[in-house]
Amino acid sequence: MEQMARRHGTEPDPYIQSPGEPTLPRGMERYPVNGGGATVFPVYGGDRLTVVDVEGSQVAEVTGFIRGRGDAGLFALEPNGWAGGLRSLLASRSPRQSRLRERVLGWGLDPTDARSIRLFTEGSSPGQESRLMAMADGVCVVVAAGDGASSVHDQASPTDLTVFVERASPERVEREKPGLPEPLAEPLEELRVERATARAYTVKSGQWIQVIDVEGRQCSDFQAFRMSQLERGVERCLDVTTTRTLMGQGSPHPGLHSKYYDVDFQPLVQIVQDTCNRHDAFALACNPKYYEEMGYFGHRNCTDNFNAELDPYGVTARRGWMSMNFFYNTAIDDHNVLTLDEPWSRPGDYVLLRALTDLVCVTSACPDDIDPANGWNPTDIHVRVYDSDLNARRSIGFRQRPDSEVEMTRETGFYPRTSALTRNFTEYHGFWLPTDYPQHGAIDEYWACREKAAVIDLSALRKFEVMGPDAESLLQYCLPRDVRRIAVGQVSYSPLCHHDGGMMDDGTLFRLGRDNFRWVCGTDYAGDWLREQAEAGGYRVVIKSATDQLHNVAVQGPNSRAILRRIVWTRPDQPTVDELKLFRFSIARLHHEDGPPLIVSRTGYTGELGFEVFCHPDDAVMLWDELQSAGADQGLTPMGLEALDMLRIEAGLAAAGHEFDDSTDPFEAGIGFTVPLRSKEDAFIGRDALMRRQTSPHRHLVGLEINNEETAAHGEGVFVGRHQVGVVTSAVRSPVLGRSIALCRLSPEYAGPGTEVAVGKLDGLQKRLSAQVVSVPHFDPGRERMRS
Numbered sequence: 109m110e111q112m113a114r115r116h117g118t119e120p121d122p123y124i125q126s127p128g129e130p131t132l133p134r135g136m137e138r139y140p141v142n143g144g145g146a147t148v149f150p151v152y153g154g155d156r157l158t159v160v161d162v163e164g165s166q167v168a169e170v171t172g173f174i175r176g177r178g179d180a181g182l183f184a185l186e187p188n189g190w191a192g193g194l195r196s197l198l199a200s201r202s203p204r205q206s207r208l209r210e211r212v213l214g215w216g217l218d219p220t221d222a223r224s225i226r227l228f229t230e231g232s233s234p235g236q237e238s239r240l241m242a243m244a245d246g247v248c249v250v251v252a253a254g255d256g257a258s259s260v261h262d263q264a265s266p267t268d269l270t271v272f273v274e275r276a277s278p279e280r281v282e283r284e285k286p287g288l289p290e291p292l293a294e295p296l297e298e299l300r301v302e303r304a305t306a307r308a309y310t311v312k313s314g315q316w317i318q319v320i321d322v323e324g325r326q327c328s329d330f331q332a333f334r335m336s337q338l339e340r341g342v343e344r345c346l347d348v349t350t351t352r353t354l355m356g357q358g359s360p361h362p363g364l365h366s367k368y369y370d371v372d373f374q375p376l377v378q379i380v381q382d383t384c385n386r387h388d389a390f391a392l393a394c395n396p397k398y399y400e401e402m403g404y405f406g407h408r409n410c411t412d413n414f415n416a417e418l419d420p421y422g423v424t425a426r427r428g429w430m431s432m433n434f435f436y437n438t439a440i441d442d443h444n445v446l447t448l449d450e451p452w453s454r455p456g457d458y459v460l461l462r463a464l465t466d467l468v469c470v471t472s473a474c475p476d477d478i479d480p481a482n483g484w485n486p487t488d489i490h491v492r493v494y495d496s497d498l499n500a501r502r503s504i505g506f507r508q509r510p511d512s513e514v515e516m517t518r519e520t521g522f523y524p525r526t527s528a529l530t531r532n533f534t535e536y537h538g539f540w541l542p543t544d545y546p547q548h549g550a551i552d553e554y555w556a557c558r559e560k561a562a563v564i565d566l567s568a569l570r571k572f573e574v575m576g577p578d579a580e581s582l583l584q585y586c587l588p589r590d591v592r593r594i595a596v597g598q599v600s601y602s603p604l605c606h607h608d609g610g611m612m613d614d615g616t617l618f619r620l621g622r623d624n625f626r627w628v629c630g631t632d633y634a635g636d637w638l639r640e641q642a643e644a645g646g647y648r649v650v651i652k653s654a655t656d657q658l659h660n661v662a663v664q665g666p667n668s669r670a671i672l673r674r675i676v677w678t679r680p681d682q683p684t685v686d687e688l689k690l691f692r693f694s695i696a697r698l699h700h701e702d703g704p705p706l707i708v709s710r711t712g713y714t715g716e717l718g719f720e721v722f723c724h725p726d727d728a729v730m731l732w733d734e735l736q737s738a739g740a741d742q743g744l745t746p747m748g749l750e751a752l753d754m755l756r757i758e759a760g761l762a763a764a765g766h767e768f769d770d771s772t773d774p775f776e777a778g779i780g781f782t783v784p785l786r787s788k789e790d791a792f793i794g795r796d797a798l799m800r801r802q803t804s805p806h807r808h809l810v811g812l813e814i815n816n817e818e819t820a821a822h823g824e825g826v827f828v829g830r831h832q833v834g835v836v837t838s839a840v841r842s843p844v845l846g847r848s849i850a851l852c853r854l855s856p857e858y859a860g861p862g863t864e865v866a867v868g869k870l871d872g873l874q875k876r877l878s879a880q881v882v883s884v885p886h887f888d889p890g891r892e893r894m895r896s
Contacts, residue, residue, distance in 0.1 A: 135278035139250070140513045141168075143266035143656060146197055146251040148211045151182070151242040154276030159227055159250065163267040163639070164234040165650050168227040169193040169251040171219065174244060178222025182248070183240045187223035193251040194219050211290075215247050226253070234639055234651075259705045260722050261695055263573035263624060265654040288320055288490055289456040293498045301328070301489040304475030306413035308421065310335065310468055314496030317377070317461045319471060321384070321435050322490050324455040325483030327474040329393040329410045329431040332368075332376050333423065335466040343423055344370040346377070348390075348430055366502075367464070368432060376467060381460035383505030383514045386452040388436035394476050395428040408475040417470050434459050436474075436481060450480040457514070460500055504535050508632045520567035521659040521728025526746065534749055537630065539568035544748035553751035554843055557714055560743030561667040563735055564752055566713075566720070567659035567728075569615075572635045574625040576649035582642050583617065583625060584790050588774065588783040588798070592790075594619045597683070599691045599709055602782050604634055609773040609797035612637065613764065616711060618693060626654070630764050641793070659725045663735065664718030664755075666896070667742040672719055674738040675699055676708055685719070690895055698727070698734060706731070713752065715759025715888055717896045757840045757851060759894075760811065760885030766822055766837045767809060767851060773801045776853055778809030778884055807834065807853040811882040814848035814867065817841065818877055825868040826852050827876070833858045836867060842886065849886045850879070 132138060139147045143166070151157070151172075159168050171191045172182025180187045197208055198219065212219075227238040242248070254266025275281045296315070301307045306329075311317060319328055330346075337344045351368045366379040393414065399407035415425040435453040438446055473489040476482050503516035518539050519527075526542050527533075533540040542565060544550045556562045574583060584591040589602035596619050604613045615629030627634065635653055642649050663672060672685045675698060682694045685708065693709035704727035712718030723731050735744065753763075760778065762768055768777035775783070775798075783798055814820060819841050826834035834854035841848045850867070858865060861881055869875035883889065 132272075135275040135281070137273045137275070138513060139271040139273065141250050141252045141269040141271060143252045143268050143653065144254050146194060146208050146249055147271065148208070148215060148217075148247060148249050149271075149273065151246055151248045151273065152276060152280060153242055153244050155242040156274040156276070157183075157240045157242070157248070158272040158274070159238045159240070160270040160272070161228045161232045161236045162234065162270055163635075163650075163652050164232055164236065165230045165652065166228060166232070166267045166269060167230075167253040168238070168269050169224045169253045170227060170240065171222050171224040171249045171251070172242075172246050173215070173217050173222070173249070174246040176216040176218055178219060179246065180223050182242060182244055182246045183225060184243055185225050185240055187225050189224050189226045191219050191222040191224040191249075191251075193253040194222070194224070194249055197251065212249070217247060217249070219249075224251075234643070260658055260707050260724055261705050263575055263620070263626070263652065263654070265573060265652050265657040267652045287322060287455065289458060291492060291494075292316075292318065292460070292500060293494050295492040296495050297493040299471075299491040299493075301471055301473045301491060303473050303486045303488055304408045304413075306410065306417045306470055306472035307491065308417035308468065308470040309491070309493070311463045311466070311493055312496070313463055313465045315463050316380075316494040316496070316498050316500065317463065317469065318458050318492040318494065319434055319461070320456065320458040320490040320492070321451075321453045322455065323487040324453050324457065325435075325451045325485075326453065326487045326489060327388075327436040327451060327476070327482055328434045328489045329414070329429070329472040329474060330434060330469070331393075331414060331429060331431045332463075332467045332469045333421070334370065334374065334376065335468055338421055338423070338468060341422070344372055344374070345430070346432060347371045348432060375464045377461045377463055379459060379461055380500050381458070381503050381505075381516065383516070384435055384451075384453045384457040384459070385504050385506070386435070386437055387459075388433040388438040390438055390440070390446055391433070392428040393431045393433065393472070394474060394481075397427070399478070402478055404478055407478075410472040410474055413472055413475075414470050418468070421468050423468075433474075448479065448481055450483050454514070457505070502540075506538050509636075520565055521723070521725030522565045522567065522661060522732050524729055525732045526565055529746055530748070532748070536749070537568045537570070541565055541568055542746070542748040544750045545746050548745055550748065550750040550754070551843060553745055553747040554754050556743060556745035557665045557716055557747060557751065557755060558844060559666065560745070561663060561665035561671055561739055562745050562747035562751070563732075563739070564662045564664070564747045564749075566662050567725075569655075569660065570629050570632055570634060571654040571658045572627045572629075572638065573652040573654050574627055574638065574649060575623060575652075576647075577623055578642075578647040579623045579625055579649050582638065582645070582647040582649050583627075585645065585792050586638060586641050587617065588788070588792055588794070589617070590784055590788040590790075591617065596621055597692055597694070599693055599711055601691070601779075603768075603774045603777070603779060604629065604637070605774070605794035605798070606770065607794055607797065609794040609801050610770040611768040611772055611774060611777060612770060614762065614768070614779070616709075618707075618709070657724060658722050659728050660720050660722040661731070661735070662712050662714070662718060662720045663744075664712050664714045664716050664747075666717055666893075667739070667744070668716075668718050671735065671739040671742050671744055672708065672721070675734045676706065677701060677703060688719070698723075698731060704730060712894070713761055714755040715761065715885065715891065716755070716893050718894070753838075754840050754843065757838045757849065758842055758844065758885065758887040759891075760851065762809075763838065767853075772853070773798060775802055775805050776807045776809060778851075805856055808856055808859040809837070809884060810852055810854050810859050811884045811886050812836070812850040812852050812865070812867070812879040813882050813886075814850065815878045815880070817848060819848045820850045820867045820877060820879075825872045826854060826879075827866045827868050827872065828858055828864075830873070832868070832872065833865065844887055848877075851884065854881065
């Protein structure tokens with residue numbers, strides 16, 4: 109078990125040979141422990157546990173239970189503390205701990221007199237391991253100890269642990285634990301769909317259906333009929349063509365656009381949770397003709413299996429069944445051809461649906477073994493049916509690293525207020541953020557920001573604490589910005605580049621002290637990257653994730669200062685809201701010196717005068733309410749991502765996946781001012797490559813003004829004659845300018861203002877939008893509004 113962290117996924121981007129394959133050997137299990145949270149799992153005599161401090165300086169509290177009582181004899185280590193962390197979590201009324209309370213109650217654990225084994229210290233290094241052995245059968249609870257409500261003023265956020273369990277008897281575990289995810293509630297019915305078969309079943313309106321891929325990489329066709337119609341002899345089944353048409357999508361997506369309809373436009377089911385997020389929405393279920401044309405006569409197929417299962421319900425047999433094929437990995441390639449590859453699904457991945465009417469359903473475990481559809485090895489599917497009282501929140505599964513455990517989309521601390529105002533949310537980097545608010549709409553939200561004030565939830569931004577005697581030196585090496593010039597209380601915007609100069613991310617760097625920084629960016633990988641460089645260079649730093657401890661709203665617009673002036677209190681040694689200069693921040697509190705802690709920065713993503721306010725998630729609702737009260741006479745309006753995109757495009761602000769990606773350098777992304785190649789003497793990652801790229805750029809970021817009302821789209825080519833000379837990165841119909849505009853990466857030879865170009869629609873040749881090159885930004889070129 110040497111180098112457990114390196115071999116089993118606590119280091120970033122391990123090499124995955126095939127999607128969906130187990131990344132751990134048989135008998136090895138992994139249990140993630142979120143910072144400030146806990147995990148519960150059974151252990152058996154002889155099992156070996158390895159607890160990994162993923163980011164360093166994180167105390168682990170391990171508590172053993174035998175027959176429900178805390179028992180110090182479960183592990184071969186003497187307890188050295190009381191289970192205070194566990195008792196604190198159980199006493200918390202936080203919704204984030206409700207699942208833990210349910211699991212502890214489910215196991216019948218009594219932590220009253222329990223003692224714990226405390227592992228690691230504040231000085232433990234990233235990836236440090238500690239090992240234990242179970243001496244008997246019992247239950248283990250591991251807590252990532254720490255103040256779950258740590259102040260945004262400090263940098264003591266609890267971070268993640270990972271527990272690996274090497275089973276002494278894998279056979280026993282497989283016999284007692286069926287390899288399925290824990291039920292979401294007590295199931296009404298459990299159905300095992302054996303490989304190469306199908307099962308029909310009925311559900312009532314409001315009940316829930318969970319389709320589980322037992323071993324991973326196994327496709328499962330799903331079809332449903334309105335029972336009321338079948339009883340009258342009318343067949344109305346789920347129709348994916350109707351659904352795609354009504355939803356305007358080519359593939360399923362949990363959230364608002366998640367319903368599936370029949371040909372009468374009646375909704376049958378709604379997808380509420382999806383841990384895989386990769387399914388087929390195009391083709392028929394496999395059928396005899398497919399196998400016959402491949403030379404496999406008489407091969408078992410989902411269509412015949414459906415026909416047999418549905419016959420007792422009076423459903424007419426078909427030669428090919430339309431269906432929703434969960435876990436089937438298909439795509440349309442650049443030649444408009446349907447392609448397939450191995451599924452992405454891992455063991456235990458599932459889709460959770462809710463019946464919107466009484467249904468007859470059928471689910472298959474696809475028998476296809478002649479292509480990659482089931483990883484060349486068909487396996488079982490498991491179906492659970494739950495009663496209507498199941499409380500399941502909408503969420504999508506995502507993995508921070510290729511072999512990480514799945515995490516479900518989270519709600520921000522502001523969600524209790526934003527969800528009361530809108531149901532239109534976008535999944536953004538693992539969080540639900542409002543797209544717009546129906547009582548206003550994106551255009552009104554936009555104008556509120558331009559003319560008065562707007563507030564937007566941006567809590568999905570990733571935050572990392574970088575601390576220690578070498579923190580400045582590490583960041584000076586990792587960022588193109590001259591970090592040594594950043595003063596305490598200052599914020600600096602910077603790209604984060606690979607060694608070839610390509611951008612992996614951008615973000616803002618807060619300097620909280622001489623050796624204390626906070627990096628706010630878009631991706632989790634930024635923290636991994638910084639840790640990799642710190643380890644490789646021998647830097648004495650601690651890098652801790654703080655996203656779950658720091659949620660934030662942006663308050664933007666001409667009236668933003670007046671609103672915050674009413675509710676923000678600062679110490680005499682901190683600048684007030686009125687004194688706060690651009691790219692500076694203040695340590696603050698809400699209303700008075702005993703109020704909830706805040707950090708207020710003079711930053712934003714709109715091009716307007718604005719601020720960002722950071723708080724702990726537990727204080728988010730209070731902050732939102734105080735902002736609404738203070739802004740009631742200032743026109744403060746909640747704003748979603750759609751309006752924010754309009755504002756940032758007009759302001760010429762770069763967005764990941766649009767203006768830059770791994771192949772784009774800061775000069776091509778229009779933020780070359782962040783790379784001081786002449787004034788920064790210290791070496792930094794990508795310096796040599798960026799010097800070469802600066803002298804011979806392949807593309808310039810420019811603006812386009814479109815000569816009609818039609819809007820360009822991201823990814824469309826920009827042409828001079830038949831020659832493509834660039835690509836549109838972002839585009840919008842600008843409300844303030846009254847015309848369609850775009851940001852574009854363009855060849856230097858054509859990047860001069862006034863150059864006539866054309867945006868290619870359709871195939872780029874058969875339809876064109878004429879345009880002229882203009883400077884960036886389109887609106888407020890001197891950024892006077894932001895500096896006001």
